[in-house]
Amino acid sequence: MTDLSTATTTPTTSGNPLIAGARVAGTDVYNTAGDHLGEIYDVMLDKQTGKVAYAIMSFGGFLGLGEKYHPIPWSVLDYDTNRGGYVVPLTKDKLEAAPMYDSEGEPDWDDRAYGKRVHDYYGTMPYWMM
Amino acid sequence: MTDLSTATTTPTTSGNPLIAGARVAGTDVYNTAGDHLGEIYDVMLDKQTGKVAYAIMSFGGFLGLGEKYHPIPWSVLDYDTNRGGYVVPLTKDKLEAAPMYDSEGEPDWDDRAYGKRVHDYYGTMPYWMM
Numbered sequence: 001m002t003d004l005s006t007a008t009t010t011p012t013t014s015g016n017p018l019i020a021g022a023r024v025a026g027t028d029v030y031n032t033a034g035d036h037l038g039e040i041y042d043v044m045l046d047k048q049t050g051k052v053a054y055a056i057m058s059f060g061g062f063l064g065l066g067e068k069y070h071p072i073p074w075s076v077l078d079y080d081t082n083r084g085g086y087v088v089p090l091t092k093d094k095l096e097a098a099p100m101y102d103s104e105g106e107p108d109w110d111d112r113a114y115g116k117r118v119h120d121y122y123g124t125m126p127y128w129m130m
Numbered sequence: 131m132t133d134l135s136t137a138t139t140t141p142t143t144s145g146n147p148l149i150a151g152a153r154v155a156g157t158d159v160y161n162t163a164g165d166h167l168g169e170i171y172d173v174m175l176d177k178q179t180g181k182v183a184y185a186i187m188s189f190g191g192f193l194g195l196g197e198k199y200h201p202i203p204w205s206v207l208d209y210d211t212n213r214g215g216y217v218v219p220l221t222k223d224k225l226e227a228a229p230m231y232d233s234e235g236e237p238d239w240d241d242r243a244y245g246k247r248v249h250d251y252y253g254t255m256p257y258w259m260m
Contacts, residue, residue, distance in 0.1 A: 042151050
């Protein structure tokens with residue numbers, strides 16, 4: 001890899017801009033049809049690799065009461081600079097049937113059977129295999 | 131990768147537990163000598179890959195005034211369950227000479243020359259090459 005860094009010219013600007021975790025939280029989420037689905041509540045990080053396993057999208061509820069949370073694999077989210085939010089290729093129906101939890105029952109994040117169910121639902125590779 | 135998933139038994143518990151981004155912020159940071167260096171202020175995520183590029187460690191200051199921020203490559207941080215915080219292999223002197231900024235001058239995160247300087251200082255591979 002050291003060879004690579006000396007052999008190629010280092011571009012001044014990265015193609016992969018960075019974003020602060022605190023700025024991700026609160027960002028709106030839409031689907032491709034333009035429906036507002038919810039907003040990012042938090043991200044779940046893999047401690048070892050430092051990779052985002054899921055974005056947690058919250059929707060419904062009022063002042064935190066009755067709110068539902070969807071863990072969505074990061075690779076499903078696409079940032080749309082025009083909308084200033086994330087876009088996911090999901091209908092409302094597809095989302096409503098997706099794995100979710102509420103404030104009374106957070107899933108066991110370390111349970112891979114649960115993780116596999118989430119990734120299978122969205123058709124993505126589990127974060128621990130990437 | 132599909133072969134792997136069918137050939138090996140899926141463990142119930144992951145070796146890489148997940149942590150919520152909001153919980154990372156505020157976590158204490160120590161060095162291996164046990165000195166308290168500061169705390170995690172936020173994480174900087176690579177939008178495209180969803181990988182943590184840096185943990186931002188804050189130290190000094192009072193109620194946000196005069197506070198300094200160090201971007202530290204994620205791979206430098208080790209979570210110590212006994213201490214309930216991250217441990218970095220850095221003396222206070224080494225840390226004080228490390229790239230930092232204050233509330234008046236956030237770096238241009240997309241400038242790879244800056245990123246390279248940070249990673250070189252800690253002797254780690256730049257996040258965009260991992």
